Amino acid sequence: MRIGLVGKPNVGKSTFYSAATLAKVDIANYPFCTIDPNVGVAFLAAPQPCPCKDLRERFEADGRMEPVSDDDARKGSICEPRTGSCIGHVRLVPTFLVDVAGLVPGASEGRGRGNAFLSDLANCDALIQVVDAAGLTDIEGNPIAAVDDVESSLKQEVEFLTDELDAWIGGLLRDGWSRGARRVQAEGDKGFTSFLHERFTGLGATLGHVLGAIDAFRNQWGDVDTPWMWEEMRIDSLALHLRSQLFPIHIAANKADSAKGTPWSAISSNGMVVPTMADFELALRRAAQGDMIDYSPGSDSFEVAEGANLNPAQENALNAMKDKLSASGGTGVATLLSEVLFNALAHVVVYPVADEGSWKDNDGKILPDAFVVPNGIEAKALAYKVHSDLGDCFIRAVDARTRRIVGAEHECKDNDVIKIHAKS
Ligand SMILES: Nc1nc2c(ncn2[C@@H]2O[C@H](COP(=O)(O)OP(=O)(O)O)[C@@H](O)[C@H]2O)c(=O)[nH]1
Numbered sequence: 001m002r003i004g005l006v007g008k009p010n011v012g013k014s015t016f017y018s019a020a021t022l023a024k025v026d027i028a029n030y031p032f033c034t035i036d037p038n039v040g041v042a043f044l045a046a047p048q049p050c051p052c053k054d055l056r057e058r059f060e061a062d063g064r065m066e067p068v069s070d071d072d073a074r075k076g077s078i079c080e081p082r083t084g085s086c087i088g089h090v091r092l093v094p095t096f097l098v099d100v101a102g103l104v105p106g107a108s109e110g111r112g113r114g115n116a117f118l119s120d121l122a123n124c125d126a127l128i129q130v131v132d133a134a135g136l137t138d139i140e141g142n143p144i145a146a147v148d149d150v151e152s153s154l155k156q157e158v159e160f161l162t163d164e165l166d167a168w169i170g171g172l173l174r175d176g177w178s179r180g181a182r183r184v185q186a187e188g189d190k191g192f193t194s195f196l197h198e199r200f201t202g203l204g205a206t207l208g209h210v211l212g213a214i215d216a217f218r219n220q221w222g223d224v225d226t227p228w229m230w231e232e233m234r235i236d237s238l239a240l241h242l243r244s245q246l247f248p249i250h251i252a253a254n255k256a257d258s259a260k261g262t263p264w265s266a267i268s269s270n271g272m273v274v275p276t277m278a279d280f281e282l283a284l285r286r287a288a289q290g291d292m293i294d295y296s297p298g299s300d301s302f303e304v305a306e307g308a309n310l311n312p313a314q315e316n317a318l319n320a321m322k323d324k325l326s327a328s329g330g331t332g333v334a335t336l337l338s339e340v341l342f343n344a345l346a347h348v349v350v351y352p353v354a355d356e357g358s359w360k361d362n363d364g365k366i367l368p369d370a371f372v373v374p375n376g377i378e379a380k381a382l383a384y385k386v387h388s389d390l391g392d393c394f395i396r397a398v399d400a401r402t403r404r405i406v407g408a409e410h411e412c413k414d415n416d417v418i419k420i421h422a423k424s
């Protein structure tokens with residue numbers, strides 16, 4: 001999955017990106033390290049405890065393992081992640097994050113990075129627009145002392161992105177319009193649906209998106225009937241409904257630490273709105289990386305690390321951060337990313353294993369892989385994610401928790417442990 005960070009300059013996109021992609025060194029290497037300088041991997045906690053928790057309980061009940069000792073650095077985890085990590089059964093799984101700079105007025109007309117900017121967005125599965133909740137920047141992103149009315153500036157900031165996207169989609173729609181209109185004449189509504197579907201597959205449009213947009217459009221304008229006679233306004237409106245299906249935009253109301261009140265309540269979006277403090281998250285992760293504190297992203301607290309040698313200034317700074325963090329319930333950075341991946345995009349974590357009894361792979365590693373997949377993915381599709389051979393030669397799968405044999409169409413759910421049998 002690929003989550004894009006977008007917004008006007010100086011709102012904190014790069015800070016958010018650096019914070020979210022900065023991981024403690026003990027995270028196992030990710031194979032796709034360098035794709036693009038602005039594409040990185042963010043590790044997020046799986047929604048449920050790693051199955052190594054259940055495995056451990058089984059071992060302890062059997063007397064094959066002692067209870068977790070206080071000095072266990074992994075706090076009970078016994079899995080061996082190939083990528084990510086697992087401590088205290090909190091399994092970290094990867095998602096791609098993109099820092100998409102270049103939102104300027106007129107991007108849809110080719111200004112700034114123009115089409116490059118828009119195709120960056122098109123390649124993302126979800127967008128997070130970072131906005132300035134502190135009102136420290138004008139609409140073009142120039143730093144200023146304070147905007148007069150933060151609520152209306154936030155609304156304007158959000159509209160500014162959706163307007164660019166609407167204009168871009170409107171342009172794509174108009175480009176093919178005569179063809180679309182001809183298909184309605186020839187094939188009726190069905191022709192219109194397939195025209196839109198084909199036109200926007202490049203932007204990730206599914207039939208569901210297209211039908212959703214047509215439904216919303218109908219509620220406003222009635223039947224599709226004669227598109228060759230439509231006034232511009234109707235085409236614009238269809239563009240808007242398509243955009244809102246194709247690009248749910250989640251909002252990071254950033255610089256929440258310096259905001260007065262909760263101005264983000266004024267924002268209306270077709271996604272989530274979460275206050276964030278990106279520079280806090282970055283400072284906390286750097287402190288954790290430097291072994292000064294123990295901090296889990298998403299948490300509303302941290303502990304000074306044992307043996308951390310802090311000077312009084314550092315201690316004061318950390319105490320101030322601790323107060324701020326507990327007052328705000330966390331920095332919002334990891335929370336927002338998790339919400340987007342696991343709730344908005346409805347993804348889950350599934351653990352393929354080679355042995356349904358020991359939950360190991362062929363090299364004897366316990367639960368080495370954690371796959372982030374769409375909820376309800378079929379067993380055979382999961383097999384293809386593991387390896388194309390495994391998909392091609394799929395025979396059956398076993399739900400390793402219940403030991404039940406399941407078929408190719410079995411729908412996997414969150415935290416499943418799955419053994420796949422293939423012809424060798
Ligand atoms: N007060 C505050 N400042 C922030 C926060 N996040 C970023 N900034 C500051 O905002 C400025 C712009 O940040 P940057 O990440 O470069 O913005 P970008 O242009 O959107 O990539 C920098 O001075 C950051 O330190 C935050 O959560 N709170």
Ligand SMILES: [Mg+2]
Pocket residue numbers: 013014015101
């Ligand atoms: Mg930047």
